Amino acid sequence: LQEKVDALLAESRFDDLRILLSEEHPSDLADIVNHVGEDDKSTLFRLISSELSPEVLSRVKDSTLTALLAGLDDEEISTAVDQLRSDDAADIVAQLSEDDASRVMDLMEDEDKESLQTLLTYPEESAGGLMESEFVAVHENVTVGEAVHELRLRARAVEQVQNVYAIDRAGRLVGILELWRLTISSDDHPVEPLIDREFYSVPVDMDQEEVASLAMRYDLVEVPVVDAGGILVGRITLDDVLDVVEEEATEDLTRMAGTTEDDVHEDSVFRVTWLRLPWLLIGLAGGIGSALLMGRFEAQLNQVIALAFFVPVIMAMGGSVGIQCSTVVVRSIALGEMDAKRVGERIAREFSVSLIMALILSLLLAVIAFVLQGSWGLCLILGIALFLSILVAACAGTMIPILLRRMGFDPALATGPFITTTNDVLNLLIYFVVAAQLIGRI
Incomplete structure (x- = not known):
């Protein structure tokens, strides 16, 4: 595929390229953009459909991301960021200068802007820097019907819903509601007996390597993140845990070989x-x-x-x-x-x-x-x-x-x-x- 893309680029057959790229997965597209010449990265990226380009932007390596962002205006970056999960959006905005980031976030809705600003305050390799702020949470005293209704309302904004979190009136995490329990219970049944109160959560300042170790040790598909007061502030999904495992393994291997992780990229x-x-x-x-x-x-x-x-x-x-x-x-x-x-x-x-x-x-x-x-x-x-x-x-x-x-x-x-x-x-x-x-x- 890479050879085909290179050949079409060399011949300036952009219409054929656009059709070819529309059939590929964002991860494959990111690899292709990573490997084309520096002068062709922006050209190729603009041939990717608007539905796929935000995901591609979130998956390219840092040096490629920097090159692509330099070729996009504030409106284009804001539009792309708005379509991504908050953790991926924060990673992209973090690559911008302070002034550029401020201009991009000014184009966003107040709620999204506030969420993004909060995520950017956490260290990059902490649970807070890894988490996304989208999750489904319900009060511990609601019924199953009310919990399912909230789940439906949040379904578009929250991807890969694995659990519904139960919180108290102060927003503190008190337990987890597994989806299968909700699906087999009647609408008027209270959720309180269904809540699993024996759960694992991590503080926002926990190192990402410790988070990954916890998730792998206890087979967690997602990890809730709480602040110092126990208030639920986000969740870390399995795909991010796997990214950390790969990143830490690469870091250890490169150090064993007498180099650094940056050498690889x-x-x-x-x-x-x-x-x-x-x-x-x-x-x-x-x-x-x-x-x-x-x-x-x-x-x-x-x-x-x-x-x-x-x-x-x-x-x-x-x-x-x-x-x-x-x-x-x-x-x-x-x-x-x-x-x-x-x-x-x-x-x-x-x-x-x-x-x-x-x-x-x-x-x-x-x-x-x-x-x-x-x-x-x-x-x-x-x-x-x-x-x-x-x-x-x-x-x-x-x-x-x-x-x-x-x-x-x-x-x-x-x-x-x-x-x-x-x-x-x-x-x-x-x-x-x-x-x-x-x-x-x-």
Whole structure:
């Protein structure tokens, strides 16, 4: 489809393009707009029907959205935003400058404008920044017939209705009414006995990662959001939860690889280079440190040349164990499995596993070294060095993510070049210190 669109654009066959685009889903259209040239984005977007274009606008990546908004006037942006759910509308308006956003919102109805302004006050990665303000709520003392009537009135404004929320006179959330209960009950039946008062809600300032974790843990199709007083202010739908899960997973993976999430969506070669360079500089610094360390122990290397042959083995094994431990710990933290009570348990578990692996691998390396070199002294050095390197790498891989979390940093930082470089230097230091201590005695 992308090739077809590119060909039609190149031939300026706009009528054919308009027909082709009218048959596609907004998500597919967003991908197409993302991948055409910068000069063609606005042209292609204007060929999309007015029924589909607002949804496309809400699904394109940020750099594309910025380019498209620059080609639209205030009236066009306001019209598009007015057709979207409040959370998507807020995301688009947030991309505008303060003056442009003010002009666009001035064209909206007062109620929609007020709702949008409220959403924009919340941090982007909080429950408030994720939620939409459209929901169906009824008083806890109404009848089923009245609740169904309210549901019908709100059906056009509220998409993907999964639950009806029960509130008290102050607007505080008191429970949830599942739709199937309403459909099987008579109109004159009070809703109060049908209300599920055991429910999960989140405060507006909860981090989006915690919201997603809660929703996934308890299989919630939508999550109600309340303010400090317990008043219902919005809801987070499953599609937004899945977006957060994807976003957080991408963020963790990119950090593990030594880059950032922006790298994935960035088109500029120079910008991508700038994003990756700091992490590579960490690796470069670690490599230089390792080289200087080897130079410091030049005498030992000259005395037993075979020591140099096994440097890659020591570094690779220690690095692998460190990455294994840090990845497991980071995953546990991300899934909420690493509470204060389980930290000691996790450390003990990782240390025990690493101890067993260290014994097996160090004995295996010692045997292989003897077969290759025929030196009992070299076997002893390699065995002790690898044993200690694995234990130290395991401790670093386990403790660094935990410490980063305690300090308020993202634990995923511990799975990238940072932990690799740290382990390389520590493993080399252990190897040569052991060699320096034992060479003269064996």
